[in-house]
Each structure stands twice: as structure tokens, then as C-alpha cells.
Amino acid sequence: MSKTRIGDQVGPYFGEYGGRFVPEPLIAALDQLDQVYSKARHDPEFLKELDMLHREYTGRPSVLTEATKFAAAVGDCRVFLKREDLNHTGSHKINNVMGQALLTKRMGKKRIIAETGAGQHGVASATAAAYFGLECVVYMGEVDTERQALNVARMRLLGAEVVAVRTGTRTLKDAINEAMRDWVANVDTTHYLLGTVAGPHPFPTMVRDFHSIIGKESKQQMLEATGRLPDAVIACVGGGSNAIGIFHEFFDDDVKLIGYEAAGDGIDTPMHSATISKGTPGVLHGARSYMLQDEDGQTSDSHSISAGLDYPGVGPEHAWLKDLGRAEYRGITDKQAMDAMALLSKTEGIIPAIETAHALAGIEQLAKEMPGANILVNLSGRGDKDMETAARYFELTGVNRTVGDE
Amino acid sequence: MSKVSELLNQDKSTLIGYFPAGYPTIDESVEACLEMIKGGVEILELGIPYSDPIMDGPVIQKATEVARANGFRLRDSFEVIRRLREQTEVPILVMSYWNPILRIGLREFAEELKTAGANGLITPDLIPDEAKDWIEISEELGLDRVFLIAPSSSDVRIKRNAEASRGFVYTVSTMGITGERGELDALARDTVARLREVSNTPTAVGVGISTGTQVREVNEYANAAIVGTAFIRAYAEGGLTGLIEKTQELAKGLQLQSD
Ligand SMILES: Cc1ncc(COP(=O)(O)O)c(C=O)c1O
Numbered sequence: 298m299s300k301t302r303i304g305d306q307v308g309p310y311f312g313e314y315g316g317r318f319v320p321e322p323l324i325a326a327l328d329q330l331d332q333v334y335s336k337a338r339h340d341p342e343f344l345k346e347l348d349m350l351h352r353e354y355t356g357r358p359s360v361l362t363e364a365t366k367f368a369a370a371v372g373d374c375r376v377f378l379k380r381e382d383l384n385h386t387g388s389h390k391i392n393n394v395m396g397q398a399l400l401t402k403r404m405g406k407k408r409i410i411a412e413t414g415a416g417q418h419g420v421a422s423a424t425a426a427a428y429f430g431l432e433c434v435v436y437m438g439e440v441d442t443e444r445q446a447l448n449v450a451r452m453r454l455l456g457a458e459v460v461a462v463r464t465g466t467r468t469l470k471d472a473i474n475e476a477m478r479d480w481v482a483n484v485d486t487t488h489y490l491l492g493t494v495a496g497p498h499p500f501p502t503m504v505r506d507f508h509s510i511i512g513k514e515s516k517q518q519m520l521e522a523t524g525r526l527p528d529a530v531i532a533c534v535g536g537g538s539n540a541i542g543i544f545h546e547f548f549d550d551d552v553k554l555i556g557y558e559a560a561g562d563g564i565d566t567p568m569h570s571a572t573i574s575k576g577t578p579g580v581l582h583g584a585r586s587y588m589l590q591d592e593d594g595q596t597s598d599s600h601s602i603s604a605g606l607d608y609p610g611v612g613p614e615h616a617w618l619k620d621l622g623r624a625e626y627r628g629i630t631d632k633q634a635m636d637a638m639a640l641l642s643k644t645e646g647i648i649p650a651i652e653t654a655h656a657l658a659g660i661e662q663l664a665k666e667m668p669g670a671n672i673l674v675n676l677s678g679r680g681d682k683d684m685e686t687a688a689r690y691f692e693l694t695g696v697n698r699t700v701g702d703e
Numbered sequence: 704m705s706k707v708s709e710l711l712n713q714d715k716s717t718l719i720g721y722f723p724a725g726y727p728t729i730d731e732s733v734e735a736c737l738e739m740i741k742g743g744v745e746i747l748e749l750g751i752p753y754s755d756p757i758m759d760g761p762v763i764q765k766a767t768e769v770a771r772a773n774g775f776r777l778r779d780s781f782e783v784i785r786r787l788r789e790q791t792e793v794p795i796l797v798m799s800y801w802n803p804i805l806r807i808g809l810r811e812f813a814e815e816l817k818t819a820g821a822n823g824l825i826t827p828d829l830i831p832d833e834a835k836d837w838i839e840i841s842e843e844l845g846l847d848r849v850f851l852i853a854p855s856s857s858d859v860r861i862k863r864n865a866e867a868s869r870g871f872v873y874t875v876s877t878m879g880i881t882g883e884r885g886e887l888d889a890l891a892r893d894t895v896a897r898l899r900e901v902s903n904t905p906t907a908v909g910v911g912i913s914t915g916t917q918v919r920e921v922n923e924y925a926n927a928a929i930v931g932t933a934f935i936r937a938y939a940e941g942g943l944t945g946l947i948e949k950t951q952e953l954a955k956g957l958q959l960q961s962d
Contacts, residue, residue: 319830320851321851321856322854324853325856464764465755481757582757593776593777593803596754
């Protein structure tokens with residue numbers, strides 16, 4: 298390995314990926330964000346404030362749970378779950394949201410907008426808005442407002458306005474388009490609280506930094522639990538934030554890094570969201586990265602049972618890691634993910650988000666390739682929001698049996 | 704020398720008209736563009752339908768969706784340009800988001816564009832900072848390249864974007880996406896005034912312009928007014944007749960200068 302550490306890389310470019318492919322009206326806001334964040338990144342006051350929020354509001358550090366029964370059921374390995382599902386609001390998304398909300402205050406802006414797929418980023422944003430007294434508008438594809446109805450209600454209870462997006466495929470991609478349009482019009486008063494490591498610089502670097510606490514904590518916790526580094530670190534990949542968050546601290550260690558993308562009906566069918574495995578380089582939502590597109594450069598529709606992975610783009614740093622060969626990306630079908638969701642629920646009493654289940658589903662194969670491996674998984678979120686989908690999928694509506702008189 | 708900048712440097716008002724290639728079909732889009740030109744549009748901005756147009760409001764989004772639903776393919780753009788070029792001398796600037804161009808390949812796209820007879824490109828999501836290759840290739844081929852400036856742009860960026868442009872620099876009139884605005888705010892006038900402090904590059908103002916009065920107002924301080932949504936709405940609601948009427952109304956704004 299050369300002396301330059303992969304982990305030291307910051308935007309705007311990750312190799313040939315990244316950049317700022319956005320309309321000029323947004324550049325002033327991106328410059329401002331870049332300046333404010335570049336300062337905050339090294340400002341002890343800012344870091345202290347964020348640390349306090351992590352400890353006293355979010356509930357960090359999140360614990361590490363060894364899943365012995367799940368491991369026994371899938372093969373010859375040890376499985377360690379980094380429990381981001383136990384964070385306030387139920388996923389890793391809050392790490393980034395608290396950081397950006399603090400920056401919003403520093404920039405003197407009073408309104409935040411966010412896109413959301415699974416609704417977890419929307420809920421986290423609505424939560425931060427309530428906590429910090431900000432106005433909050435969340436854009437969500439109409440399809441996702443239906444499959445993640447519980448999270449729509451949560452956002453509204455928290456005081457956010459939820460806007461169903463009816464354009465295009467009516468999923469996460471179109472929610473981002475709509476949020477960008479809102480931002481162009483209201484950039485003076487509004488911060489766009491982007492929820493993943495995609496988008497124009499500085500978002501990929503900044504969002505990664507805010508999630509890198511996941512890897513920092515879990516590295517320490519793995520050393521305490523096993524006396525050594527894990528053999529593999531794995532996570533699901535939608536836009537790529539929870540994966541980068543847990544990978545980053547391990548970039549320059551001798552540890553295998555694997556991201557699991559949604560393969561929908563199958564990676565060789567047209568119905569998937571496996572952006573890195575099956576996509577090609579292009580520009581989407583402000584950055585150059587891998588994306589799903591047709592031969593005309595029109596963005597292709599993505600498909601996944603998981604709203605949070607149903608996205609035809611991915612963060613530019615992942616594209617770079619893939620080309621470098623530093624991380625590997627694999628596809629997991631809807632069925633494999635749902636089976637893994639059920640297995641973790643029954644063996645460990647932990648119901649994961651369907652997004653997260655994509656990472657869990659990869660372990661069986663990995664244990665065959667690396668017998669005896671210690672595998673660290675980012676358990677990025679809990680599955681409450683997915684109960685409607687799971688109930689339909691597993692036919693769980695109603696009770697097993699009834700006793701007593703009518 | 705750019706034919707577009709020569710035209711815009713003349714002491715007169717100019718109307719630039721946007722229309723999507725392939726909307727609602729290839730034949731009809733050629734027909735519509737020719738009517739706009741007949742009615743007084745002096746530079747044509749030909750839009751390329753794209754799946755994720757983040758600078759565009761609902762009217763343009765819808766029109767480009769219709770074009771794609773009716774089978775428009777990216778390479779049909781060159782066919783539309785060729786057919787227009789057979790019948791008009793008016794400069795044609797293609798307005799395209801960046802990804803379709805990258806997908807074909809920048810050099811190939813630029814060469815085909817030139818061969819078909821277009822004068823250059825307007826790139827809404829490409830800033831000069833990311834445009835090194837495009838600047839080189841457009842210089843080599845003598846194609847216009849239109850970057851944007853906005854009310855939020857710093858003076859440094861206004862100067863840089865204007866100087867990186869060839870043909871003209873596009874002043875975004877207001878903070879927002881394409882669509883009609885009842886009143887154009889003072890932002891456009893201020894932005895053009897700031898441009899004039901630092902550069903002689905001609906400028907056209909666009910986004911939100913929908914009436915003859917606005918066309919006239921904009922031409923008082925800028926070299927041209929760009930209208931898009933209003934043409935498309937007129938066509939969607941009143942067909943070719945509606946489009947012709949709207950063009951006439953907008954062109955009146957050219958004659959009534961400084962009354
Ligand atoms: C629990 C959970 N995990 C993962 C994701 C995917 O996003 P990312 O790839 O940015 O971590 C989401 C997105 O909604 C999520 O809710």
C-alpha cells in the first residue's frame with residue numbers, strides 16, 4: 298500500500314467521481330456550506346456540541362451485539378451487529394441529521410428540506426427540526442408514502458410537512474429532484490438536509506464524516522469483544538451512507554469491506570437497484586458516480602422491496618472504492634432480504650429494517666468464503682416501519698388463533 | 704466569431720424561444736419551432752427531453768415526459784436540428800442536462816451537433832468549474848457554450864462564468880425553476896448590472912418570462928429575453944394556433960421598445 302491513506306480522501310473528487318454538477322443558482326449555497334463545514338469540522342466547540350447531542354439525545358455510543366444464534370443458523374462465522382437501530386428515531390440517519398442541523402443553525406437558516414425513501418431520514422430530519430425549532434418540509438415519492446405510511450404519520454406528528462411527489466417513478470429519485478427544485482427557489486432561507494453520501498460536494502464528504510462515528514465506535518468495540526479487527530465489515534447500500542459510515546474507519550486496515558445492493562427480482566432481471574454492480578458512470582443529482590441509465594443517459598427505474606434502497610444512484614466515494622478494488626459490492630434479492638429479516642427476528646429477537654436485511658442476507662455466502670470469520674454488520678435500522686410490507690409478504694395479518702367466546 | 708453574440712450585440716431587442724425537441728412528436732416539434740421563428744423568435748433554444756430536469760417546473764417536465772412517452776430518443780435531437788436547418792438560418796442552441804451528453808460521449812455529441820447545424824449548447828447543470836473538456840472541444844469546433852449566472856452568484860463567479868461563455872451568458876432572472884412569474888423581480892436587473900461591471904459578454908435573461916411586456920422590460924437592460932414555459936403552455940392548450948398567437952403577443956414586446 299502507498300503512503301496516502303484512502304481514509305484521508307476528501308471531496309470534491311474521489312478519483313474521477315464526485316464534483317458539483319448542479320445549476321449555478323445553487324453554487325453560492327454549496328460554497329457557503331463547504332466553508333461553514335470546513336471550519337466546523339475542526340472546531341472544538343462544534344465537535345463538543347455534536348458529541349453532547351450524540352450522548353444525551355441520540356443515545357450514542359450504540360451497543361455492539363454478538364448474534365450467536367443467527368450466526369449458527371447461517372454458517373461458520375461470528376456475527377457482530379452494530380446497533381444503529383437503537384439510536385433515537387430508529388436508524389443511523391440521525392447521526393448525519395444532527396450534524397447538519399447544527400450547521401443549519403450556524404448558517405442562520407430557519408428552514409430545512411429533506412428527501413426520504415424509507416422515511417427514516419425524513420423522520421430524523423423532522424425530529425431535529427422539532428428539537429432545534431426549524432421549519433421542515435419532507436419530499437417523499439408517492440409510492441413510498443404508501444409503503445412507509447407509519448413514517449409519514451411520525452413526521453407529521455413531529456410537525457413536518459410531508460409532500461408526496463408524483464413525478465417520474467414516484468420514489469426516492471424523484472423526491473430528490475423535487476427537494477432540489479425547492480432548494481433552488483429558497484436557497485437563502487433553506488438548508489437542504491440531504492440524507493445520504495450522494496449529491497454535489499460537500500455532501501458526500503460531510504455526510505460520510507458525520508456517520509464515521511459508526512466505524513470508530515465499532516472498531517473499538519470489536520477490539521474489546523474479540524481482541525482484534527473484524528475480518529469483514531458489511532452494510533447495505535442505497536445511497537451509501539450507513540456503509541461509508543462503518544467502512545471509513547477501516548479503509549486502511551486489512552479488513553474486507555462489502556456493500557450489499559438491492560437486486561430486487563434478481564440481479565440479471567431489469568427489476569433491481571444494484572447501481573454499482575450493474576450500473577455505469579454518469580451524472581445524477583449533482584455528482585458523477587455509478588448510476589442506472591439507458592443508452593440515452595436517461596435514468597433507469599430502480600426496483601426494490603426496500604424503499605430506502607430503491608434508488609438508481611450511489612455516492613461517488615463508493616464508485617471510487619469499487620474502482621480501486623478497496624470495497625466489493627454484491628446484490629441481494631427481495632426474497633433473500635425478507636428471509637434474512639425473518640431469521641434475525643426469530644433467532645435474536647431483533648427486527649431489522651428491510652434495507653438492513655440486505656446486509657444480513659449476505660452473511661451465509663460470506664461464511665462459506667471466509668470460514669470462521671468475524672463479521673461486523675451495520676445494523677442500520679429497525680423494522681417497525683416495514684411491518685405493513687412484512688405482514689403482506691409473510692401473510693401475518695390477523696392472529697394465529699382465537700380463544701374465548703365471541 | 705459567434706453568430707449568436709454578433710446578433711445579440713446589435714442595438715435591438717431579441718426574443719429567444721425554448722421548445723422541447725420531440726414534443727409532442729418529432730414532426731410537430733419541427734413545425735412548432737418553425738412557427739415560433741416565423742413569428743419573431745430570432746434564436747431557438749431546443750430542449751432535450753431528460754428524465755431528471757431539476758431546473759424545470761411542471762409545464763416543461765410534462766412536455767418532455769410526453770416527448771419521451773411518444774418515443775423520442777436522444778439521437779432524434781440531431782434529426783430535429785437537421786430538419787430545422789434545412790428551412791431556417793436562425794441560430795439553434797441546444798439546451799441539455801449534462802448526463803445524456805456524457806452518455807453519447809462529449810466529442811461525438813459535439814461533432815454531431817455541429818454537423819446537424821446547431822450553433823452550440825446551453826448547459827443548465829454544468830458550471831465552468833466542471834467544464835474543462837467542453838470548453839476545449841467547443842473552442843476547437845467553434846460551438847457556442849452558454850453557462851448560467853444567477854442572483855446568488857458572487858461577482859467573481861459572474862465574471863468567470865461570463866468569460867467562460869461563448870455566444871452569451873444566461874442570466875437566471877429569479878431564484879427558482881422555470882415557469883411563469885406574474886412579476887419579474889428586481890433581481891434580474893441587479894444581476895445584469897453586476898455583470899456589466901465585469902464583462903462585455905452579451906446576456907439573455909430567462910426563467911419566468913411569459914408576456915410581451917416582460918420581453919420588452921428585459922430587453923431594456925439585457926440583450927435578449929428567453930421564453931419557454933409560456934410557449935409550451937400556449938401550445939398545450941391551443942395547439943399550433945395558440946402557439947402562433949402567443950408568439951405574436953411576445954413579439955410585440957420587441958417593437959414597443961422604450962415607449
Ligand atoms: C435503516 C436504513 N438503512 C439503510 C438505508 C439506505 O441508505 P444508505 O445507503 O444511505 O445508508 C436507509 C435509507 O432509508 C435506511 O432507512
